[in-house]
Amino acid sequence: MLFLLGGATYAVSSLNAPKPQVTQHELQELLNPPGVAAQLNSVLNAGKEMRLYRAETTRSSDTVESLFLRLGVDDQQAASFIRANVQLRRNLLGKSSRPVKVEVDSQNKLLSLKLIWSTSESTYTLMELTRQASPESEAINSNSVFQLHQSILPLHTTVRFASARIQTSLFAATDAAQIPDSVAAQLAEVFASEIDFHRTLQKGDHFTLLYEALDADGEPMGYGKLLGAEFVSAGVAHRAMYFKDKGASEGNYFNLKGQSLKRTYLAAPLKFSRITSGYKMRFHPILQTWKAHKGIDYSAPIGTPVHTVGKGVVRVAGYMNGLGNVVFVDHSNSQTTVYAHLNQFKVKAGQTVEQGQLIGTVGETGWATGPHLHFEFRISDQYKDPSTIARQSVPIVLSGAAKALFDKQAQEFLIQIGSTGNSGDDQVSFLQ
Numbered sequence: 001m002l003f004l005l006g007g008a009t010y011a012v013s014s015l016n017a018p019k020p021q022v023t024q025h026e027l028q029e030l031l032n033p034p035g036v037a038a039q040l041n042s043v044l045n046a047g048k049e050m051r052l053y054r055a056e057t058t059r060s061s062d063t064v065e066s067l068f069l070r071l072g073v074d075d076q077q078a079a080s081f082i083r084a085n086v087q088l089r090r091n092l093l094g095k096s097s098r099p100v101k102v103e104v105d106s107q108n109k110l111l112s113l114k115l116i117w118s119t120s121e122s123t124y125t126l127m128e129l130t131r132q133a134s135p136e137s138e139a140i141n142s143n144s145v146f147q148l149h150q151s152i153l154p155l156h157t158t159v160r161f162a163s164a165r166i167q168t169s170l171f172a173a174t175d176a177a178q179i180p181d182s183v184a185a186q187l188a189e190v191f192a193s194e195i196d197f198h199r200t201l202q203k204g205d206h207f208t209l210l211y212e213a214l215d216a217d218g219e220p221m222g223y224g225k226l227l228g229a230e231f232v233s234a235g236v237a238h239r240a241m242y243f244k245d246k247g248a249s250e251g252n253y254f255n256l257k258g259q260s261l262k263r264t265y266l267a268a269p270l271k272f273s274r275i276t277s278g279y280k281m282r283f284h285p286i287l288q289t290w291k292a293h294k295g296i297d298y299s300a301p302i303g304t305p306v307h308t309v310g311k312g313v314v315r316v317a318g319y320m321n322g323l324g325n326v327v328f329v330d331h332s333n334s335q336t337t338v339y340a341h342l343n344q345f346k347v348k349a350g351q352t353v354e355q356g357q358l359i360g361t362v363g364e365t366g367w368a369t370g371p372h373l374h375f376e377f378r379i380s381d382q383y384k385d386p387s388t389i390a391r392q393s394v395p396i397v398l399s400g401a402a403k404a405l406f407d408k409q410a411q412e413f414l415i416q417i418g419s420t421g422n423s424g425d426d427q428v429s430f431l432q
């Protein structure tokens, strides 16, 4: 076999060379099979030591009987042990979607049972029930037969790569690329100060991302952090990489220049979600620009949460002609944001608010032709283009040893995502 393969390789590498000589031998041997009785006997003996493995997931309606039935376990001793053990019963029964694996012998007697569930973002619990005595033993009390052991272990992380192009909406693209929702939400969140997904997303925009997939003992246990992304919108590449400095407990997202993507302001007062993504930006029927209109309108269903784009103090939370139920938030440097036509207020005048805090819900109070949020940005009470708001702030910038470590990771990251687009990092300008 090896010789033949070698010959084939040779033939490919030098077509004009003479064909190698292949010699074939025919071999005949008379086999003497053992009698049927002996064969049967050996199969039966093997069966005694046979171990079978079966896997299932728990259901919230499970009883010991229903679970054993699905797992093909037929073991009264094991059943009574589980019923009597509070710790095991509580974690195995009445919980849904927990992976459970069993090992049984040829008689379907339980040899071991493994149950896992996630304990935190990075750990899972493994509960193992192991049979100590052989199933044939005469033990009456199942407590002496089984031993229960519980341990908390770190989830195993693998990195996944995904890439997609936008045809209709961001979520249609992430669905098509089988990117989990939790990762899609992180993508929108990470670029929340860079890209106003409600307004600027176009067909043909594309993105590439790296994210963590978590598993426990080989079982998929969900997804972790978005590790990095490149989002090419209108030909400009926005990049984000998760970076945690040595000794730091938490990391942040940075562009590849080492500037934090967390800014003083978010790009939009509505979180980009599956619900809001279907709503196109609307212009006032007559006044087609923000200048004439003095703001940006975001169409969204009544009740959609409205968030302040930056930290500040609520100046007004009340009814005004035209604007309806309106919230004014004063930020530093005489900057103010205005949120109008609200249905409900979630803040009061005088209250301090953090960036991203819920301040009200979308409505159609005042002069509104349909449910939408009217959003304004003012500096010293002069109207400014709200789409420039996210750039009005200075980010955290890495330096020294952290920057050196960051640069090394950034190089690897660019290779991993196979980046080709021109960077949008240079476009970031700061007002100070």
Ligand SMILES: [Zn+2]
Pocket (backbone or CB within 6 Å): 284, 293, 295, 296, 297, 373, 374, 375
């Ligand atoms: Zn408006």
